[in-house]
Amino acid sequence: MTINIEYEANKKLNFDYEALVEKVIVACLYYEACPYEAEVNVLLTNDTEIQLINKEYRDIDKPTDVLSFPSIEFDREGDFSGLEESTVSYFHPETGELILGDIVISVDRAIVQAEEYGHSLEREIAFLTAHSMFHLFGYDHMEDSERIRMEEKQNNVLNQLHILR
Numbered sequence: 001m002t003i004n005i006e007y008e009a010n011k012k013l014n015f016d017y018e019a020l021v022e023k024v025i026v027a028c029l030y031y032e033a034c035p036y037e038a039e040v041n042v043l044l045t046n047d048t049e050i051q052l053i054n055k056e057y058r059d060i061d062k063p064t065d066v067l068s069f070p071s072i073e074f075d076r077e078g079d080f081s082g083l084e085e086s087t088v089s090y091f092h093p094e095t096g097e098l099i100l101g102d103i104v105i106s107v108d109r110a111i112v113q114a115e116e117y118g119h120s121l122e123r124e125i126a127f128l129t130a131h132s133m134f135h136l137f138g139y140d141h142m143e144d145s146e147r148i149r150m151e152e153k154q155n156n157v158l159n160q161l162h163i164l165r
Contacts, residue, residue: 009107074138
């Protein structure tokens with residue numbers, strides 16, 4: 001498994017964010033029963049940088065807490081069957097790992113949201129990571145039923161890891 005984590009935020013975190021992010025990613029992969037070794041890229045940045053990315057890719061000129069850039073277009077969310085037979089190669093040519101995509105988290109927003117929700121910054125970073133992982137698995141939250149399903153999955157993973165509110 002390859003988890004690339006880059007830290008470009010101005011504010012420093014006083015906990016082992018790399019271990020936390022890796023633990024959440026691995027737990028999400030197990031929860032969804034991903035049958036492959038996977039590759040995920042994570043960038044922890046600030047509001048200014050995530051706003052630029054948000055503007056470029058979503059045409060929304062404001063900061064956000066997390067952005068997800070899935071590499072796979074799932075026919076059905078979380079359904080890994082058929083990926084090897086697809087005409088699109090979703091696998092790294094050298095490692096053979098499934099390339100799931102990229103996660104961008106604003107540390108600035110995470111700090112504010114942790115305070116607003118009354119939980120730890122570790123819990124907020126873990127939540128944003130889990131949330132983004134389910135986007136990489138093809139889940140969305142445009143409809144209420146989708147939102148409820150996605151929230152249940154995120155909460156189940158965080159509860160299994162004992163990362164509570």
